[in-house]
Amino acid sequence: MRSTTYILPVIVLALAGLLSSIFIVDEREKALVLQFGRLVDIKDEPGLAFKIPLIQEVIRYDNRILSRDIPQLQVTPSDDRRLEVNAFARYRITDVEQFRQATGAGGDQAIEVAGRRLDSILRSETREVLGTVSSNDILSSDRAALMLRIRNGAIAEARSLGIEVIDVRLKRTDLPNANLAATFSRMQAEREREAADEIARGNEAAQRVRAQADRTRVEITSDANRQAEIIRGEADAQRNAIFAEAYGADQEFFEFYRSLNAYRGALTGNNTSMVMSPDSEFFNYLKNENGN
Known part of the structure; x- marks a missing residue:
């Protein structure tokens, strides 16, 4: 009876020690085994794992792709048109040991510490990249290439935290409310200037076309007149020959025929009057044989 009294507590303590030495590593996480704050083992495969009770502790880190919203920041592109940018990043913890050293914490606290440091990196890279291009490039389809540049620039710096930046996206790119009116006025002025330039170029092109058309018209008219004069001269020559x-x-x-044509041309209408000498040759064929 006395032996049973001692055995049961021992068994209970043994079971408790066994259970406290076993832990489960989920497939969505990685685990660090620490002994008096010093890293002794890394468990990155899912399944059962063991530790020394009371001496060793387990720190878990998320192994999934994590998302981080970057606080809104203002950037000044190369054309000095200030923009407000909202972005987010996706990243993953790739080196848990380095991550532990960089953050000095575990669990959610470490994620928050790493997130704040990642925010600083991404904000710096975003300002540097977007500051080298114009606002039109940021608002156009070229922004995909800009996001890739931001991600590539952040990868090297984030590696010191034990994390890998997978993607960076610009969610919104807006003008500050205080600058909207001035920006719209400047955009309107630029568009009006471009429209005036286009109108001037159009007028210049139209003037060239009109000048070319006028020259072509003059050339065609001159050539037609020349050909008409040639044809008229040939016709006169044929008429004279006939x-x-x-x-x-x-x-x-022939003289009689020409006189008749002259009469027809001269005596037209009902009120034709002619003042001529009666013995004019014009009336030769109107006289009788006696000359009257």
């Missing part, structure tokens, strides 16, 4: 041939064939009839 008259000459007719005159040579019958001189008397």
